[in-house]
Amino acid sequence: MIKLDDWAEIRHLHSTGQHSKREIARLVGVSRGTVDRALAVDRAPTYQREPSGSSFDEFAGRDSGRTGGVVGVTVVVSGESR
Template sequence: MEDWALIRRLVADGVPQRQVARDLGVGRSTVARAVASDGPPKYERPEVPTSFTPFRTGGAAVAGQDAGHAGDGDRRAGRLDRVDHVVPRPRPAVAA
C-alpha cells in the first residue's frame, strides 16, 4: 500500500512512469495500474472448503468455552495469583 501511494505521488509530481518503475523496481504495468486505480490494492481470498471444514462446526462451540489453551491469558493469570500462597516467601534476616 505504501508503494501505491508513493507511485501516485511521484507520477503526480511529474516523474515519468517508466522512471518510477525503474526506481522502485516494479513493472511498468504495475505503475500504470496504480495510477489508474481509485484506491489502494486489497487482497481478497475466497473461502474454499478444506479437509478440516467438517470439524469446524464442532470446534466453534468449544472455542467459546474455556478449553484450557495455553494462550488463555485470563486462566493463566488466575494460576499465577495462586502461586503466592504456595511458594514460601523469604524470611527476614535475623540480627545476631
C-alpha cells in the same frame, strides 16, 4: 499484487510531475505496466480471498466420545528414567 506502500509511492511520484512512468518503475522496482495499473485506479489495492474452508470441516461437529471432549497431551522427557 502490488503493495500498498508501492501504490502510494507511485501515485506520489507521479503527482509531483518530476518523474516519467519509466523512471517511477525503476525507482520503485516494478514494471511499467504495474505503474500504469496503479495510476489507473483511484482506490488502494486490497487483497480479498474467498473463504475456501478447511480439510477438517467435515470433522468439526464430531465427538469421538472416547475422551469425553477432553484432549490429552503426552509429554516425553528424554534423559530421565522412571
